[in-house]
Amino acid sequence: MQLKFLDTLRKNKMRYISLVAGFFLFVAPFALFSRLVYFAIGNVADPTLHTICLRMPIDWMFSGRYYSLIGSVSAAFVIGVILLSFFLGPVFCGWLCPVGAVSEGLSRVIPLPSKFRLKIKDPKVTRGLRYGFLAGFIAVSVFAGFKIFGDQISSVCCRYCASATLQNLVDAAFGNATALEYWHTGGIMVLIGWLIIGGVLMFGGRGWCLFFCPLGAMSNLAHKAGSKLGMYRTEYDKTKCTDCNSCKEMCPMWAINDDKSIETTLCINCKECVNRCPKGAYSMRWGRKKDAGVAQQN
Amino acid sequence: MNKTVLIAFAAMFVITLSLGAYAAVFGKSEMVHFWVAFPAGNVTEPITLRGAGPPVSMAPIVIDLDSRGALKNALNPNIEALSTHWIYNLGKKPVRVQLELANTTFPVEWSVSANLPYDEEAHTFTERLYPGQSIKNLGIDWYFRIPAYYMDEQIVYQGGLKVIDADTKQVLTFIPIIIGHGQEIVGGVADCCS
Numbered sequence: 001m002q003l004k005f006l007d008t009l010r011k012n013k014m015r016y017i018s019l020v021a022g023f024f025l026f027v028a029p030f031a032l033f034s035r036l037v038y039f040a041i042g043n044v045a046d047p048t049l050h051t052i053c054l055r056m057p058i059d060w061m062f063s064g065r066y067y068s069l070i071g072s073v074s075a076a077f078v079i080g081v082i083l084l085s086f087f088l089g090p091v092f093c094g095w096l097c098p099v100g101a102v103s104e105g106l107s108r109v110i111p112l113p114s115k116f117r118l119k120i121k122d123p124k125v126t127r128g129l130r131y132g133f134l135a136g137f138i139a140v141s142v143f144a145g146f147k148i149f150g151d152q153i154s155s156v157c158c159r160y161c162a163s164a165t166l167q168n169l170v171d172a173a174f175g176n177a178t179a180l181e182y183w184h185t186g187g188i189m190v191l192i193g194w195l196i197i198g199g200v201l202m203f204g205g206r207g208w209c210l211f212f213c214p215l216g217a218m219s220n221l222a223h224k225a226g227s228k229l230g231m232y233r234t235e236y237d238k239t240k241c242t243d244c245n246s247c248k249e250m251c252p253m254w255a256i257n258d259d260k261s262i263e264t265t266l267c268i269n270c271k272e273c274v275n276r277c278p279k280g281a282y283s284m285r286w287g288r289k290k291d292a293g294v295a296q297q298n
Numbered sequence: 299m300n301k302t303v304l305i306a307f308a309a310m311f312v313i314t315l316s317l318g319a320y321a322a323v324f325g326k327s328e329m330v331h332f333w334v335a336f337p338a339g340n341v342t343e344p345i346t347l348r349g350a351g352p353p354v355s356m357a358p359i360v361i362d363l364d365s366r367g368a369l370k371n372a373l374n375p376n377i378e379a380l381s382t383h384w385i386y387n388l389g390k391k392p393v394r395v396q397l398e399l400a401n402t403t404f405p406v407e408w409s410v411s412a413n414l415p416y417d418e419e420a421h422t423f424t425e426r427l428y429p430g431q432s433i434k435n436l437g438i439d440w441y442f443r444i445p446a447y448y449m450d451e452q453i454v455y456q457g458g459l460k461v462i463d464a465d466t467k468q469v470l471t472f473i474p475i476i477i478g479h480g481q482e483i484v485g486g487v488a489d490c491c492s
Contacts, residue, residue, distance in 0.1 A: 045413040045435040067352065128306030135307070136314025144318065154322035156314060178407055182441055183374040184328040185367025186321060211310070 005108070008250070011275040015095055019105070022096035026052055027170050037073055049098065049167040052077040054215040055157040062138045063145020063155070078215060085219035086226040089233055093209060093216050094268030099162045100209045100216075103198055104252055107205020119203035119254060123263040126254050130210055130266070134217040159186035162194040162208050204252030210266070224264040230288035234262050234269055240281040247273040247282065324367035329379045329439075332359055335386040336393070336461045336470035349388035350430035358474040362481040363454065376449065378477060380440045385433045385461070389470070392426035395433070396464035399440065400472075401457030404448065407441040422464045442477065453478040 009016065025033040027049050034047030057075040060068040069075040081092045093100055107117075120126045136156075143153045158164065165187055171179035183191075198207025209216045227233035241260055248256050251273055255266035260281070262273075273282040325331075335347045335354040344357035361378060363371075387393055398421060399406055410416050413434040415424045427433060448454050454477045461471040 043413045043435060044415060046411045048411075050437070122302070124300070124303045125306045128303035129310045132307035132310025133314050136311040136318075139311070140315060140318035143315075144322075152322055153315070153318040154325050156317050156321060159321035159325055160317060178409065178441055181374075181443075182329075182377045182379050183370065184379070185324045185370040186328075188369040188373060 008108075008272075008276075012270075012272060015270055015272075018095040019098075019101035022101060023098045025096065027098050027167060029170075029174050034073070041073075043073075049163045050074075053157075054078065054081075054097075054099070054163060054213070055161065058137070058214050058218065059141045059145075059155050059157045062141035065145060081215060082218055082222050085222040087231050089223045089226070089231070089267065089269035090216065090219035091269055093213075093219055094270035097209075097216075099166055099194070099213075100206055102166055103194055103208055104205040106195060106199040107202070107252075110200050112200060114203065114249070116201075117203040118197075118201055118207075123254055123257050123266055126210060127263065127265050130217050130220075133211055134214050137214045159184070160190050160193075160212070161186075162190050162212070165190050165194060204254065206252045209268075210253060216268075220265045220267070223267070223269075227264045230286065232269065232284065232286055233264065234267055234271070234274065234282055235285045236261050237281050237283070240277075240279045242279055244278065246276050246278070250276040320367075323365070324370065327361050327363065327365040328367065328370055329381055330359060330361055331381045331383065332356065332473070333384045333386075334382050334459070334461060334471065334473065335384075335388045336395075337389045338471040340472045341474065347386075347388050349386065351386060351432060354384070354386050354388070356471075356473060358458075358476070360481045361475075361477045362479065363449075363477065364479050376444050376446060378442045378444065380442075380475065382438050383436050385427070385436060387427045387429050387431055390429055392428045393470070394423060394426050394464035396420065396422040396462040397438075398460040398462060399457060399475075400460055402455070404445050404455075405443045407443070409439040409441070410437070412436045412438075420464070444477075451478070452480070 024030040028034075028047060031047040031049070031051065034051040037043075038045065038047050038051070051073055053074040057069060057072060057078040060066065060072075060075065081090075084091065120129075140153060140156050143149055144155045168179040168187075193212065194208040198209075198211070199205045201207075202210075223231075223233070238260065243260075247260065252270065253266045253268050255263045255268075256273065257263055262282075269284070271284065274284060333354045333356055335349070335356065338345065338347060338356060341356045341358060344355065346353050346355045348354075359380065361380075363375075363378070366375075385395060387395075408418070408421065410418070410421075412423065413436075414427070416422070417424050423433065442455060444454055456474075456476050456478075458472050458474040460469050461473075462469055
């Protein structure tokens with residue numbers, strides 16, 4: 001088990017280095033990316049992970065708060081991530097996002113046997129759940145923003161925010177104890193859902209990303225469209241496959257179908273399958289032309 | 299699309315709507331967010347002020363500790379918070395904004411971040427906020443550390459937020475705040491994601 005862990009670490013070291021870099025780029029007290037942006041635009045506020053809020057701009061888009069989008073760093077960031085996903089796949093999710101990195105990292109370092117971890121075997125069901133959340137998120141934004149049910153429904157951004165929970169945990173680690181003293185009901189639910197259920201108890205540790213991240217879901221829609229047009233993607237060559245299933249055991253996003261093809265509405269181009277497959281059945285590709293034997297993307 | 303996928307989609311859709319409904323319930327008494335504008339005088343009832351930018355609705359803030367979520371009450375009852383992201387100058391002159399919480403009888407911690415220089419000691423924004431403008435990238439959280447012996451009181455805190463012109467010391471807006479048990483919530487609660 002130890003050897004397997006070290007082998008995975010070695011083969012995917014660039015991604016793990018990138019995920020660590022993502023932490024320093026976006027999470028305060030470092031937030032190097034956000035500091036640079038704030039410096040460039042002359043903003044004297046202290047940047048935190050909230051500076052690149054991964055949810056509110058999506059809420060604003062559907063709730064009629066268009067004025068909030070204007071001049072917003074987080075709105076520019078979210079739109080940038082979605083556009084990038086069209087061309088390169090959801091690389092922010094797979095290579096930089098500190099929220100996903102922490103839960104995935106936790107999943108990898110806690111030696112809970114796979115049989116005790118939750119996983120939905122059919123990626124189509126996972127996809128149904130994921131996009132059910134996205135549809136619900138948009139519906140809530142519309143209902144809350146346009147007061148369709150008065151004040152009976154409230155946005156699901158800030159009240160259930162894994163980024164806020166992560167930032168609070170880090171703030172506390174760097175000496176601001178208050179950040180961990182105050183918990184609201186949604187914060188407690190997120191801590192349990194993101195780190196314990198989604199992180200430790202779910203296979204791959206990306207339960208939150210799969211089921212409760214609207215930006216992740218939208219990024220994957222962009223990726224699906226992009227990959228159909230030949231943008232950067234993971235592809236499967238069935239002629240090289242020996243059905244060892246090691247790809248399925250490794251994919252943190254449960255994105256490998258029964259026929260081993262890649263489910264692009266879930267795949268984050270993390271390259272774990274590419275680096276894992278002993279026969280090289282998975283590869284990263286540009287362009288629309290497919291070789292004989294390469295399975296059609298779903 | 300097969301039936302299982304549709305059921306999964308529908309189930310998650312309903313769960314998400316339920317989360318929105320639940321957020322609306324506990325959001326009225328946990329980490330309550332509210333809008334601030336000045337000059338508004340003593341805000342004794344719900345009012346809406348209009349000026350540059352969106353309309354600003356304010357009301358006395360009433361937090362009913364009994365209406366909080368079960369997890370909050372069970373695991374973290376003794377610390378409550380208020381928050382604002384919105385302070386608007388709807389007056390006619392530039393103001394150096396000073397904030398003050400009135401009548402605090404137990405520790406309240408301030409956490410302030412804004413794109414406007416701020417003096418932590420004096421709770422004052424050291425540059426003027428011009429008419430028609432709001433403080434950009436504002437995040438103010440007030441953490442009320444309620445001593446255990448206060449928790450059974452009907453009224454735990456009765457005071458309010460003063461918005462003061464730091465140069466003249468004139469109170470421009472006063473928003474009453476009550477934290478207690480069985481209190482009737484009158485409004486003034488904003489969606490934190492606005």
